[in-house]
Amino acid sequence: MRAKVFVALALTVMTASAAYAQARTNAEIIAARKSQFMEIGAAFKQINDQLRQDVPIKIVVTRASTKVVNNLSQVGANFPVGSARATGVKTNALPIIWSERARFDQLLGAAVQSSRQLQALLQSGDFVGARNQVRVVGRSCAACHDRYRVKE
Numbered sequence: 001m002r003a004k005v006f007v008a009l010a011l012t013v014m015t016a017s018a019a020y021a022q023a024r025t026n027a028e029i030i031a032a033r034k035s036q037f038m039e040i041g042a043a044f045k046q047i048n049d050q051l052r053q054d055v056p057i058k059i060v061v062t063r064a065s066t067k068v069v070n071n072l073s074q075v076g077a078n079f080p081v082g083s084a085r086a087t088g089v090k091t092n093a094l095p096i097i098w099s100e101r102a103r104f105d106q107l108l109g110a111a112v113q114s115s116r117q118l119q120a121l122l123q124s125g126d127f128v129g130a131r132n133q134v135r136v137v138g139r140s141c142a143a144c145h146d147r148y149r150v151k152e
């Protein structure tokens, strides 16, 4: 009996969250991806600033690299088909993302991979390696922006 009530409850919650996922408006989706990218940008800047110091603060850079990795790993979900634009919200995402999605996803995957390598270097305290790796990560950001983001 209790199990049945639990299953029914679980199903209600699942249905409700599925409905919520569908109910997200384009404006909300675009706002979500923009705020993820802002976090990525701020965290990546923090890492670069720290690595310019003689003695970077390890906890600061490792936390920041985790933010970059986590947000980059999740941001793809905020580019669903049909979210190229919304009224009232500015987006810098170019519509060709959705006509060549495999290439976009590949660049995203490469950026995730290069930032995971950066995270590992920072965690092991290899700041010399990290100083090289931030350039690799920076190029992986730029590779996508050059093709898929509005130039300002």
Ligand code: HEC
Pocket (backbone or CB within 6 Å): 030, 033, 034, 037, 038, 040, 041, 042, 044, 068, 090, 091, 092, 093, 094, 104, 105, 107, 108, 111, 115, 137, 138, 140, 141, 142, 144, 145, 148, 149
């Ligand atoms: C696979 C593509 C891709 C990768 C990789 C990527 N970005 Fe972006 N980025 C975008 C797109 C597209 C937008 C615009 C999103 C929007 O406005 O809807 C964006 C927006 C941003 C913004 C918000 C401000 C703006 O100019 O629109 C920042 C900051 C940013 N990215 C930083 C980074 C950093 C730092 C990295 C690498 C660590 C990175 N991005 C990697 C595609 C990417």
